[in-house]
Amino acid sequence: MSRLETGRRTAAPEPSAAPASDEAVPVIVSTNLTVGYKLHRERKRLTALRDISLTVNAGEFVVLVGPSGCGKTTFINAIAGIVEPWEGSIEVNGRPVTGPGPDRAMVFQDYALMPWRTVESNIRMPFELQDLGISKEEMDERVRRYIDLVDLTGFEKSFPYELSGGMKQRVGIARALVSEPDILLADEPFAAIDAMTREAMQGELERFVAKTGQTVVFITHSIDEAITLGDRIAVISYRPGRIKEIVDVDLPRPRFDHDVKSLPEYSELRDHIWRLVKDEALQSAYGDTR
Amino acid sequence: MNTIGDNEATAVTAAASAPESVSVTEVTDPERIQDTKWTAGEAWERHGSKLVTVINLTIFFCIWELFARSGAINVLFLPSASGMFSALYDGLTTTSPPGAVISGSIRDHLFYSLSNLSIGLAIACVIGIPAGLLMGGNKYVETILSPYVWALASLPRIALVPLFILFLGFTVKMQVTIIVLSAVFPIIINAWAGVKTTEQSLLSAARVFGASRYELYLKVVLPYTLPFIISGIQQGIGRGLIGVIIAEIFGGSKGLGFLIRRAADTFDSALMYAVLFLLVVVSLTLIQLTRSLEAYVAPWRRVDKV
Numbered sequence: 001m002s003r004l005e006t007g008r009r010t011a012a013p014e015p016s017a018a019p020a021s022d023e024a025v026p027v028i029v030s031t032n033l034t035v036g037y038k039l040h041r042e043r044k045r046l047t048a049l050r051d052i053s054l055t056v057n058a059g060e061f062v063v064l065v066g067p068s069g070c071g072k073t074t075f076i077n078a079i080a081g082i083v084e085p086w087e088g089s090i091e092v093n094g095r096p097v098t099g100p101g102p103d104r105a106m107v108f109q110d111y112a113l114m115p116w117r118t119v120e121s122n123i124r125m126p127f128e129l130q131d132l133g134i135s136k137e138e139m140d141e142r143v144r145r146y147i148d149l150v151d152l153t154g155f156e157k158s159f160p161y162e163l164s165g166g167m168k169q170r171v172g173i174a175r176a177l178v179s180e181p182d183i184l185l186a187d188e189p190f191a192a193i194d195a196m197t198r199e200a201m202q203g204e205l206e207r208f209v210a211k212t213g214q215t216v217v218f219i220t221h222s223i224d225e226a227i228t229l230g231d232r233i234a235v236i237s238y239r240p241g242r243i244k245e246i247v248d249v250d251l252p253r254p255r256f257d258h259d260v261k262s263l264p265e266y267s268e269l270r271d272h273i274w275r276l277v278k279d280e281a282l283q284s285a286y287g288d289t290r
Numbered sequence: 291m292n293t294i295g296d297n298e299a300t301a302v303t304a305a306a307s308a309p310e311s312v313s314v315t316e317v318t319d320p321e322r323i324q325d326t327k328w329t330a331g332e333a334w335e336r337h338g339s340k341l342v343t344v345i346n347l348t349i350f351f352c353i354w355e356l357f358a359r360s361g362a363i364n365v366l367f368l369p370s371a372s373g374m375f376s377a378l379y380d381g382l383t384t385t386s387p388p389g390a391v392i393s394g395s396i397r398d399h400l401f402y403s404l405s406n407l408s409i410g411l412a413i414a415c416v417i418g419i420p421a422g423l424l425m426g427g428n429k430y431v432e433t434i435l436s437p438y439v440w441a442l443a444s445l446p447r448i449a450l451v452p453l454f455i456l457f458l459g460f461t462v463k464m465q466v467t468i469i470v471l472s473a474v475f476p477i478i479i480n481a482w483a484g485v486k487t488t489e490q491s492l493l494s495a496a497r498v499f500g501a502s503r504y505e506l507y508l509k510v511v512l513p514y515t516l517p518f519i520i521s522g523i524q525q526g527i528g529r530g531l532i533g534v535i536i537a538e539i540f541g542g543s544k545g546l547g548f549l550i551r552r553a554a555d556t557f558d559s560a561l562m563y564a565v566l567f568l569l570v571v572v573s574l575t576l577i578q579l580t581r582s583l584e585a586y587v588a589p590w591r592r593v594d595k596v
Contacts, residue, residue, distance in 0.1 A: 080498045100498050112495035115590040116513045128509070130500030161590040179499075 027182060027215045028056040028079060032088035035074050036240075048074040050240040051088070058182075061209065061216045063226040065273065066236030067281045072219045075241070076185045079217060080106050093182065102130045105176035109188040111168045113160040119171050120156040123147060126179040146174040149208065166197035173205065177212065184209065186218040190225065202228050203256030210254060223273050227266060228255050235273060238280040245276055369560040378564035392543055392552075400568065403545040406462065407527075407534050410469025414526055417470070418477030419519055425478070426485020426515070427507060443475035447533060451540050460541035465534065472533030473526035480522025484515030517588035524580040531573055 036047040048071035056062050064072045077083040078090050081100040090097045092104065105126065113122050120143060127139045134142075147153055150170035160168050169189055176184055189205075190198045202225060209216055220226050226233045233247040249269060251260045260266050328336070351371040357363070358370035369377075381396030393399065425432045425439070451468060458464035488511050496510045538547025546565050553562035584591070 077494075082494060082497050100500050102500060104498070106495070106498045108491055108495055110491050112489075112491040114492060114510070114513070116516075116588065125496075125509075126499040129496065129505055159590060175499075185498075 025058040026055045027058045027060075027093060028054070028217065029091045030054045030075075030079075030088070031090075033075070033078065033085055033090055034087040035071070035078050035083055035085050037074070037083075047086075047240040049078075050242055052241070052243055053088075054234060054243060054246075056215055056217060058215055059213050061218065061229055061231045063218045063220060063230035063233045064236055065220060065223060065226045065233055065277060066241060067238050067277065067283070067285075068221070070236045070238050070280065071241030072236055073187055075236075076106070076187050076217060076219055079183070080104055080185055102126075102132055102179050103181050104183045104185060105179055105181040106185040106187065107169070107172045107176045107189040109191050111160070111165075111172045111192075113168060113171055113175075115160055118157050118159055119152055119163070120147065122160070122171055123174045123178050125175060130179070132179055142178050142180075146178045149177070149211075150174045150204070164197075165193045166201060169193060169201065170204075173208065177208065177214075180212070182215060184214045184216045186216065188219050188221065191221065198225075199256075203254070205229065206254050206256055223270055223277070224261070226273065227251070227269050228260065233273060235276045236280075238283045244280075247273060247276075366557050366559055369563055373560040374563040374567060377558075377560035378567060381561065381564060396546075396549065396565065396568065399545050399549050400572075403534050403538065403547070404572070406465050406545070407469060407530055410466045410533065411473055411523070411526060411530055413466070413470045414473035414477055414530070415523065418474040418522070418526070419481055421474075422478040422481025422519070422522070423485060423512075423515065425482045427511070432482075439475065439478055442471070443479060447472045447529075448536050451536055455541060465537040465542065465545075468537040469530045469533040473523075473530035476525035476529060477519065477522040480518045480525070481515055484518025485511055487518075488514045517584055517591050520580055520584045520587065524577055524584070527576045527580065528573065531569070531576075535569070 030052050033049060033052040034047060035049045036045060038045050052075060054062075064075065066072055074083055078085055079092065079097065081097045081104070085097075092101075114125065117125065123146060124139065124143050127134075127143075147156060150173055152167065152170055152174065155163065155167070160171065163171070169192075172189065176186075186205075190201050193201060206229060216229075218226075218229060220229075227249055230249050233249060235244045235247065236242065237244045247269065251263065251265060251269075252258045354371040358365065358368050358373075365373075378396070381394075382400075384395050386393035386395045386398055421435065421439075425435055447468065450471060454464045454467050458467065492510050492514065493506060496506055501509060534545065535547040535550070538545035539551050540547075542548055546569060549565045550562055553559070553565065
């Protein structure tokens with residue numbers, strides 16, 4: 001247990017009580033955010049998200065659920081600062097987002113590990129790209145600690161192509177955690193991982209963020225994953241993406257150990273969210289393109 | 291594969307239930323990986339193709355030898371295999387007397403051709419790699435240079451040889467120019483393509499973790515493009531070798547191309563075949579070298595290909 005203790009963030013005073021409902025400190029504030037991208041060849045501008053207003057508090061785990069193509073990724077990219085808002089605003093820690101910063105880190109669906117770098121070197125990468133004002137020794141120590149946290153000790157010198165999907169994503173998670181950001185963004189991180197490993201990874205992620213007390217914005221297509229992980233679930237509608245409803249999840253943590261899936265509240269929540277998503281999913285599957 | 295998968299599953303459950311550090315090596319069952327011997331079938335599967343190749347080539351040269359000795363084809367066109375090998379051996383072992391105008395040693399001509407090839411390839415790399423990288427990285431450079439690159443790349447280089455003979459005469463400069471022109475375009479085009487096809491998710495990841503534009507190029511685009519550049523050089527070697535031979539066949543009194551021409555002029559078919567055989571060996575060796583280099587700098591690509 002002790003090896004995890006040092007990873008604790010100062011942002012959340014008591015990491016195990018993640019949803020700090022009484023003294024909520026807003027960390028991400030999105031106000032009437034409208035974003036999209038240009039389709040150059042067709043000379044059109046596509047609105048991916050419209051009027052998104054969402055506040056995420058410190059230490060909160062918010063999950064975005066919605067059909068493919070509803071703009072969830074665009075939202076998370078806007079928080080990360082690699083997509084610019086068209087209208088409205090997005091603020092992180094009280095300051096408008098103007099670009100990427102060390103207070104935010106992301107875990108990617110396709111891992112996005114540099115294939116020419118070893119596990120250790122991939123995890124070290126954030127230190128090379130941004131100045132966190134920490135010493136060389138501290139960097140080494142953190143790299144070691146986070147490799148240990150994601151149980152990759154012994155694989156430091158392996159290359160990503162030598163690892164299984166689950167292990168690759170643990171490298172991705174360690175890389176995101178190593179700079180100890182306030183906010184962890186996860187874009188369908190477990191989508192490409194097989195079902196059994198996926199469940200285990202959900203448990204691990206829950207454990208990591210319980211330790212570090214990070215604020216998490218997590219995208220998934222899986223309602224089960226959303227309920228297993230989220231404090232709140234924002235259901236996003238299909239094209240253009242709007243917030244349809246925000247659902248509070250009041251299940252005991254750690255949910256992986258509590259076996260929450262057998263609770264009656266779980267299936268109620270599941271039904272409720274499925275009813276919200278159903279039409280959107282059908283539209284995404286059969287409906288109009290764009 | 292199994293080893294990794296099982297370890298992982300064990301590590302995951304161990305970590306979830308008992309977070310005390312359980313190292314992966316500890317949970318591995320020592321009985322799980324055991325020594326085993328190849329059966330005859332497995333040995334054949336692994337090394338059979340090498341054996342087949344050796345037998346195959348031996349039979350090929352034997353048939354050639356018998357066919358040539360039968361006299362079905364005039365020796366002026368087809369020497370015996372043994373004749374070719376002995377010409378090759380003689381050519382490689384004799385040393386030209388000092389002061390000879392034309393060397394009788396294949397070795398001298400081989401070194402001449404290879405040194406021209408290396409100079410040409412070095413120049414082609416120095417021009418081609420930055421040009422390709424710039425074209426991939428900058429829209430304006432790309433727009434301005436691409437018509438010339440495509441025009442010259444699609445032009446059969448042999449058509450330029452008379453022009454360069456006119457300009458530079460039968461000199462080393464002319465030969466090196468031909469080699470550079472032959473080799474530079476595959477290098478440019480591959481480097482360019484490498485930059486252009488750099489995986490978007492890797493770029494996004496680097497940006498999220500704070501990479502500046504300069505760092506994106508240095509830490510993502512460049513390493514990603516490196517194997518592309520090496521395969522460009524590999525193609526460049528093939529093209530460059532054609533350039534060497536063409537330039538030497540056209541004129542001059544040195545090099546393997548010159549030897550081929552002279553062997554043809556003097557009806558020395560054994561020498562001609564010896565040079566052709568040597569060219570095959572040189573070309574295969576160079577290409578194999580770049581393959582190994584590629585596998586060394588980009589092992590992940592080798593895995594993707596399998």
